[in-house]
Amino acid sequence: MRSHGYELGGREILRILLAPVLGAAALSALLHAAEALHSLPDPRPIDNPDETLLRCKFEMTRTRHPARVVLVGDSSCAAAVDAPELARRLPGQPPVLNLGLIIGLGMDIYADALDEFVKANPGQVRLVVLLVTPQLLTHEDRSVAHQQFWRRLSWNSENPSALRVGPLDLWLGRSLMQTRVVPRLLHVPLKGRAAEFYGFTTEFQRYLLARDGSMVDPGSYHPARRGATVVPTLSPELEEQSRRFRQSVPRNARLAVGLTPLPESLAGREYPRHRDSLLQQWNRWLEADLVLTNLPAALPDGLFATPGHLNQRGQARWTGLLGAALSSQGETLPAE
Amino acid sequence: MLFHSNDFLFFLGGVLLVYYLVRRWLAARNVLILLASYVFYGWWDYRFVVLLLFSSVLDFAVGLGLGRTESPRLRRALLILSVAGNLGLLGSFKYLDFFGESLAGLLSVVGVAVAWEPFGWLLPVGISFYTFQSLSYTIDVYRRQIVPTTNPVQFLGYVAFFPQLVAGPIERAAHLLPQFQRTLRIDAAAVERGVWLILWGLFKKVALADNLAPLVEMVYGVSAPAGPIVVLGTVAFALQIYCDFSAYSDIARGVASLLGFDLMLNFDRPYLATSLRDFWRRWHISLSTWLRDYLYAPLGGNRRGRQRTYFNLGLTMLLAGIWHGAAAQFILWGIWHGLGLMVNRWWTERRAHRRPWPGWLAWSVTMAFILYGWLLFRAESLEQVRELTGALAVWSWPPWGGSFGWNLLVLFLPLALMEAWQHYRRSDLVPLSLPWWGKAALQGALCIGIAAFWEREAAPFIYFQF
Numbered sequence: 001m002r003s004h005g006y007e008l009g010g011r012e013i014l015r016i017l018l019a020p021v022l023g024a025a026a027l028s029a030l031l032h033a034a035e036a037l038h039s040l041p042d043p044r045p046i047d048n049p050d051e052t053l054l055r056c057k058f059e060m061t062r063t064r065h066p067a068r069v070v071l072v073g074d075s076s077c078a079a080a081v082d083a084p085e086l087a088r089r090l091p092g093q094p095p096v097l098n099l100g101l102i103i104g105l106g107m108d109i110y111a112d113a114l115d116e117f118v119k120a121n122p123g124q125v126r127l128v129v130l131l132v133t134p135q136l137l138t139h140e141d142r143s144v145a146h147q148q149f150w151r152r153l154s155w156n157s158e159n160p161s162a163l164r165v166g167p168l169d170l171w172l173g174r175s176l177m178q179t180r181v182v183p184r185l186l187h188v189p190l191k192g193r194a195a196e197f198y199g200f201t202t203e204f205q206r207y208l209l210a211r212d213g214s215m216v217d218p219g220s221y222h223p224a225r226r227g228a229t230v231v232p233t234l235s236p237e238l239e240e241q242s243r244r245f246r247q248s249v250p251r252n253a254r255l256a257v258g259l260t261p262l263p264e265s266l267a268g269r270e271y272p273r274h275r276d277s278l279l280q281q282w283n284r285w286l287e288a289d290l291v292l293t294n295l296p297a298a299l300p301d302g303l304f305a306t307p308g309h310l311n312q313r314g315q316a317r318w319t320g321l322l323g324a325a326l327s328s329q330g331e332t333l334p335a336e
Numbered sequence: 337m338l339f340h341s342n343d344f345l346f347f348l349g350g351v352l353l354v355y356y357l358v359r360r361w362l363a364a365r366n367v368l369i370l371l372a373s374y375v376f377y378g379w380w381d382y383r384f385v386v387l388l389l390f391s392s393v394l395d396f397a398v399g400l401g402l403g404r405t406e407s408p409r410l411r412r413a414l415l416i417l418s419v420a421g422n423l424g425l426l427g428s429f430k431y432l433d434f435f436g437e438s439l440a441g442l443l444s445v446v447g448v449a450v451a452w453e454p455f456g457w458l459l460p461v462g463i464s465f466y467t468f469q470s471l472s473y474t475i476d477v478y479r480r481q482i483v484p485t486t487n488p489v490q491f492l493g494y495v496a497f498f499p500q501l502v503a504g505p506i507e508r509a510a511h512l513l514p515q516f517q518r519t520l521r522i523d524a525a526a527v528e529r530g531v532w533l534i535l536w537g538l539f540k541k542v543a544l545a546d547n548l549a550p551l552v553e554m555v556y557g558v559s560a561p562a563g564p565i566v567v568l569g570t571v572a573f574a575l576q577i578y579c580d581f582s583a584y585s586d587i588a589r590g591v592a593s594l595l596g597f598d599l600m601l602n603f604d605r606p607y608l609a610t611s612l613r614d615f616w617r618r619w620h621i622s623l624s625t626w627l628r629d630y631l632y633a634p635l636g637g638n639r640r641g642r643q644r645t646y647f648n649l650g651l652t653m654l655l656a657g658i659w660h661g662a663a664a665q666f667i668l669w670g671i672w673h674g675l676g677l678m679v680n681r682w683w684t685e686r687r688a689h690r691r692p693w694p695g696w697l698a699w700s701v702t703m704a705f706i707l708y709g710w711l712l713f714r715a716e717s718l719e720q721v722r723e724l725t726g727a728l729a730v731w732s733w734p735p736w737g738g739s740f741g742w743n744l745l746v747l748f749l750p751l752a753l754m755e756a757w758q759h760y761r762r763s764d765l766v767p768l769s770l771p772w773w774g775k776a777a778l779q780g781a782l783c784i785g786i787a788a789f790w791e792r793e794a795a796p797f798i799y800f801q802f
Contacts, residue, residue, distance in 0.1 A: 003358060003365035004520035004596045012524045016531055019772060023780020024787075031784075177788035185746050187739040189550040196558045199736020200743075 028173035035176055043179040049190055050102060051149055052201040053078070053215065056208045057099055058153045061116040067097035067212070069127045070117060072110050074103035075215075076260040077131040079309040082319045083212035089323030094126070098213035103136050103308075104143020107241035109150055111248040118250050128249045129326070130257045130286070133308045137259075137278060139235035193218040216312045217305035223265040231274065234281050242285035256326065257283060258292030261318065266307060267298035294325050337379045339587045340542050340790070347376065348591065355595060366489045366516055369595075373496035377462070380502075384460040387425060392495040394421045395470045399484035399491070402477045411478060418474040422467040429459055431662045462502030464659060468626055470495045473509040475630055482510050490516040499591040503584045503799040505602040505622035512599070520596030528768055533590030535782045536754070536767075541583035543785045544747050545798075548576035551743055556714055559723070562732040565740065566724050570707050572744055573714045578607065579751065580798045581620070601764070605755050607706075610698040612673065612680045615706060623659070627652050638681075645681065650674035660713075665721065669713040676705055 034040045053075070069090065071077055078100030087096040099113055110130075118125055169175040187200035197218035198204040208215055249255045259275055275297040283291050295318075303314030310318055337343040351372045358364040378385045398418040402411055443449075473494070476482045485491050494513045500506075555561050555569025585602035592599045602622050609615035616624045632652045638645040650671070657670015692698070715721040734740075758764050767778055 001362040002360055002519045003362040004355075004522055006356075006359065007521055007523040008527060013527065015772070016524065016528050019776040020531065020535060020779035020783050023776035023778070024783035025780070026776070027780045027784050172784055172787040174784075174787045174790075177784060182788055186547060186743050189554050189740075189743070191550070191553065192558070195554045196561075199554070199734065200739045202739055203736045 024172055028171055028176075031173035031176045031181075035180070040176065040180045041184050048188075049194060049201060049204060050146065052188075052204050053208065054101065054105075054146065054150055055153065056205050057101055057113065057213060058150065060097065060213055061099065061113045062120050064121060065097050065117075065212075066095040066124070067117075067121070068094040068124060069096040069129065070114065070125050071096065071098045071100060071129045071131055071213075072114050073100050073131040073260075074105075074110075074133055074136055075100055076103070076133040076308045076310075078213065078215045079217045079305070080131065080260045080315060080318045081214060081322060082315050083214045085316070085319045086323050087212075089320065089327065091327055096212060098211075100131070100213065100215075102143065102146050103133060104146045105150060106142060106147065107136075107238065107245050109147065111241070111245040112154075114245075114248045118248070123250075123252075125250050125253045127326075128253055128255050129322075130245070130255065130288070131260055133260050134232040134262065134275065134278065135308065137232050137234045137238065137282065139237045193220075214315070216315065217309040218311070219305035219309070220311065221263060221301055221304035221306055223263065223301055231268070231271075232278065234278055238282070239285045242282065246286050246288075254289040255286065256290040256292055256329075257286055257288040258295055258322075258325075259297070260308070261296055261299045261310070263301045263304045263307060264298045265301050272297040290326075290329055292322075292325055294328070295321055337376065339584065340538055343379070347372075352594060362517075362519065363489070366487075366493050369498070369516075370489055370493040370496065373493065373498040373501060376498040377496060377501055380461050381458070384463075387429075387460050387463065388466060388496055389492075391422055391425060391467055391470050392492045393488075394418060395474050395495070396485075396488055396491045398474045399477045400486065402474070403484035403486075415474060415478045418471060422471045426463055426467045429463060431658070433662070435662070465504050465506055466495055466501060468623075469506050472506070472626060472630065473513070476509055482513070485513060485517075487517075497592075497597075499588040499595075499597075500585075500599055503581070503588075504620070505585055505588065505600045506626050507599060507622070512597070515597050522594070522596040526593045526596060529765060530590040530593035532765065532768055532779070533586045533593065535590075535779055535786070537583040537586030537590060538786050539583075539782045540579040540586070540751070542789045544751060545576050545579035545583060546789065547743070548572050548579065548747055551740060551747075552576055552714065554740070556716065556720070556724075561724070561727055562734060563728045563730045564733055565737060566711070566727045567707075568737075568740055568744055570711045570714070572747075574607070574707055574710045575744075575748060575751065577710070577713075577798055578603070584799065604764075605759055607703065608699070608755070608759060609702055609706075610695055611684075611702055612676045612705060613684075615702060616673075616677070623656070627656055631655060646678045649677045649681065653677060664718050665712055665715050668718075668721065669709055672709050672712055676709075 031040070069087070071081055071083065078098055081098055081100075083096040083098040087093050090096070097117075099110075099117065101110060101113065114128065187202045189195060189200050190198055190204065194204070197216060198207060204215075246255065257279065259279060262271065276293045279291050279293055299310070299314060299317065303310055303317060305311040305314075337347060351368070354368055355365065358368055374385055374388070377388055395418050398414045401414045405411060405414075473482075473491075477484045490513065493516055494507075494509065497507070497512065551572040552569055555565055556573070561569065582603040589599045589601075600622055602620060604618040604621065606615055606618035609618055632648055635648040635651065636644055637648060651674075653674030654667065654670045656673070657666045657668070660666040660669070693701075711724055712721055715724060754767075758766050761769070763769075767775065770778065
């Protein structure tokens, strides 16, 4: 018995299949035409939280901002210091900007970020505070993905019209949809505790802008087991990057360097002394004007969201301590 | 392999090509479908194929036996063998650990300590669907409603038919099996229908359901959300599960249509229902009719008085809940709908001679009931059911509520517009009535939408877990 019969010819099949193909091609052509006529919204790719943070800080480094005190470092810096609150606690209440990024980027990118900010805001910065987690000194946490993302931001900002496209992008306008249309239609939800606190990347970005680059990590730290302590060491590979970073600090600005605190359960009894020794060793390369050994090396576990990030209460405490530490060093405060 | 994956695109392309080549031979076509279906199923996990084969061979043999004997005792024994075999398979993989742990828990309450070591068996994907499909064959043969088939290739192909194997529709033998036995026609309408259903299904899954999922997770995956967000999150889940599940059914029907097969409609705009009975005539139609014909009716249906009718409704819906999974929330959902159907029936009888409620009121009450049912269904534990129910009384609005509501609206609109159009024109294929340029624009837009979200890690269909 015959299995099945096709009661349509090649022309009909073509007509049926060409409908979606030509329809998609026509709409894609419209999208490309709109892009060429600058009628599409600016690109805003669908970001995850890390990329939202990096994109926001990237734009901050290239924007006018009245900051006279600039915090630079990794995400522990972004979480540890509330910039507007620090500004209130310093004599003269100088504007503060928190350019804390992500640990995996490395100090050369921190230096680039500072360079760009100084270029966009010449003659303004009076104090740079380099704050990182002790883990950064081991030079083990390199994130190639984050570094590539940051470099792509730089590349795109210098070549705004040059989007890398493949054949599917041309036929289906995929990259235009993803970067120009979808982000305007849909907010990107966050996950877990970040979702509870911020909701969406849109709100996360708004928070960063409203708090001059500071963020809150809404997690809560639960130490896995007692007794395991962290003993960071200073990697020799950090020397070149540290010296490069020193050169990015403007001549008429001071440099202060510190390490964000560890949870007490991870610190161990000898850690404060070890921390001071690390800072002094590191400062041989950084040649900072102020080494913040007058800040506590560790804080109670309840002030932490993760082993590397303070929570909101911890941020309030640390901001106060940092403000007091900087205020006590009268000659390093920026003159208004 | 998932429908919305590159693997499946290549698989389907290959099958369609070979399908064209074997168009002159019915036997070859059925062998092709059987092989393709087993490859499709084995792609998930080759071990699952053994279970599918077991269920199919068992029921094929039972069917043959039922066809050869007139002895009532023997026929009943064969039927029991089929039921026991299929439900035993389903029960072992799906419910054994749950009932074991529940029993151990109950015994511990009365002071009897029993240690239950879970087997931890992986749940074979689609087992709830193909066992029911295979079982419907033996029951229909037993009832002499259909003649048993003597062709094993046809029967195995019927059970394993890849477009609907892992998430339905649960096809009746009387509808699907004859299509393996006759010459099929593939005309322009079938191809057009297939292309439309596949595109609309992919759009619902990739662009709508997978973007609704994170919204749902924001509510059900965190602690202590406020009332309005619980409501919106539950609406998001109602849309997600509908888009996800109906998408699978649409794609299944579309692929089948390209092969000349006709699969049953599984969803008929369920969120337009104005009563719970109406909802169950529109939602997962293949399961609800299966339960009606093989459980509710044999229990007596509504023919043995009011009390027995309520009991039958309650038991049927309880088992519907259990079918979905071994968790207290599914059982609670089943009980909720059982109670709702009882109340619906009682209310309908009570108001038989009065003016019916206005449509908007009936719809609102029905939707409120269904939404709370979805809250029970989606909650991750009974504690969360309590927490979310209590949160409904907390009326505060989080700062990100606006973004949440916006996303929900954007994702709801395309679905609402399409379903309103289909409802107005009383056909789910109404988009095919557009002129060619209209079809091109609509289908082109769907392609653009699908492509915009295609590259993300493919999320499995929700009903694969049942």
